Amino acid sequence: MKRFVWIGSAVAVAALAASLWAGAMYDITCETPGCGFKPSSYMGIGGGFVFEQVQGFCKTCNKPVSLTWNRKEDAKKPEPLAEFWDPMTGTVRRLYACPTCGKPFVAITKIEEFRHCPTCGKASLKHTGPTIMYD
Ligand SMILES: [Zn+2]
Numbered sequence: 001m002k003r004f005v006w007i008g009s010a011v012a013v014a015a016l017a018a019s020l021w022a023g024a025m026y027d028i029t030c031e032t033p034g035c036g037f038k039p040s041s042y043m044g045i046g047g048g049f050v051f052e053q054v055q056g057f058c059k060t061c062n063k064p065v066s067l068t069w070n071r072k073e074d075a076k077k078p079e080p081l082a083e084f085w086d087p088m089t090g091t092v093r094r095l096y097a098c099p100t101c102g103k104p105f106v107a108i109t110k111i112e113e114f115r116h117c118p119t120c121g122k123a124s125l126k127h128t129g130p131t132i133m134y135d
């Protein structure tokens with residue numbers, strides 16, 4: 001009987017697949033005229049039942065970066081480089097090492113947190129999505 005819970009419309013199945021594997025993917029563009037900032041890849045937010053994900057934007061690499069680990073294997077969970085309380089938002093932010101260059105990046109937990117353009121510095125980023133992605 002349990003399968004009837006999972007079999008809904010094609011949309012529900014697609015949403016389930018996304019929540020299991022990819023999370024929500026956002027297309028990021030900067031709306032400042034002449035800036036032209038556009039990351040080379042989508043920005044993924046959130047993990048799923050099996051995989052947990054930390055994502056952010058590496059200023060050094062100039063691209064969205066993410067760390068993914070299996071939720072059930074706690075030993076593989078990446079340790080943050082640092083945790084700090086952000087007085088601007090009143091929330092605790094975490095710094096992780098970029099998998100490419102090793103420099104710290106701030107974990108982004110909601111797409112709304114990624115507001116300022118890394119190129120022009122203005123709060124002019126536009127998020128398009130979420131888009132469901134498959135591999
Ligand atoms: Zn980097």
Ligand SMILES: [Zn+2]
Nearest residue numbers: 030035117120
């Ligand atoms: Zn910009």
